[in-house]
Amino acid sequence: MALGALRPSPLVEQAAQHLRDQITGGHWPVGTRLPAETSLAKTLGVGRSTVREALRALAGAGLVQSRQGAGVFVIATTPAEDWPARLRRAAITDVYEVRVLIEVEAAQLAARRRTDEDLAVIGAALDRRGEAAAGDTAGFVDADIALHAAVVAAAHNPVLTDLFTEFAPTLREALIDLVDLLDLRSGAPDHGAAGHAALVDAIATADAGTAGEVLRDELLGTLAQLRSV
Known part of the structure; x- marks a missing residue:
């Protein structure tokens, strides 16, 4: 599934939802390292700061985890219940x-x-x-x-x-x-x-x-x- 460029506003929510769909849809299985922020930003058509906030939201939902010096990895395909x-x-x-x-x-x-x-x-x-x-x-x-x-x-x-x-x-x-x-x-x-x-x-x-x-x-x-x- 192609990510596709995003419409303006609210960019963080849209970016988080697109990335979430990729994870829950099985495009990025557990253990997968996500593309770098610069790559995700280019693909989604947003700035790196927007991608960073979106990834933080996914981490809060228990889907990804940042590992120092290694990148951001998928740790679950089902969001934790808030x-x-x-x-x-x-x-x-x-x-x-x-x-x-x-x-x-x-x-x-x-x-x-x-x-x-x-x-x-x-x-x-x-x-x-x-x-x-x-x-x-x-x-x-x-x-x-x-x-x-x-x-x-x-x-x-x-x-x-x-x-x-x-x-x-x-x-x-x-x-x-x-x-x-x-x-x-x-x-x-x-x-x-x-x-x-x-x-x-x-x-x-x-x-x-x-x-x-x-x-x-x-x-x-x-x-x-x-x-x-």
């Missing part, structure tokens, strides 16, 4: 158990590390959650997740923030379904308002123990409901 894809396939209860681990620690750190600016953001997010109670389920869930994201951000740990960001889309879909399925908002449109207010108060007063306890109780309660579905 983290977002694995989350989409995971049981929501499994995801929620990890959410408990991440967010409880984040809440405790937030109580110790929060700044005045963090408190302003968290307070505004709590207000928006209350306002969203008058709207539809999707909007309410979005406001709820935004509040939790603000708490995680106040922990000032970029790894925790990134982990929560990866979980958020999966959580959103599951929570929308859960709220509607269990009709959680029929009696109280602002479901969980007291617990969330207590969480924000604990963070504001730098009470890490209470912040962790309040959030743990809330998340474990939701997890129990998930398991009952």
Whole structure:
């Protein structure tokens, strides 16, 4: 199969896809050393920097590996499943158990590390959650997740923030379904308002123990409901 010159933009994605097709299609079996960057760039009609980024993407997918002084070699013909894809396939209860681990620690750190600016953001997010109670389920869930994201951000740990960001889309879909399925908002449109207010108060007063306890109780309660579905 000929590689063929590429259309402009987005060049890196196109280059990566063309090279991926060559590998997954068997043109370059496992163990094959890929052509040099200059050769690939000429064949694809792009610059070497574009080829380099495309190869980095393939390495991230577990398809190729760079060997110092030897070149880039094919190490697999099937891409490794990425983290977002694995989350989409995971049981929501499994995801929620990890959410408990991440967010409880984040809440405790937030109580110790929060700044005045963090408190302003968290307070505004709590207000928006209350306002969203008058709207539809999707909007309410979005406001709820935004509040939790603000708490995680106040922990000032970029790894925790990134982990929560990866979980958020999966959580959103599951929570929308859960709220509607269990009709959680029929009696109280602002479901969980007291617990969330207590969480924000604990963070504001730098009470890490209470912040962790309040959030743990809330998340474990939701997890129990998930398991009952």
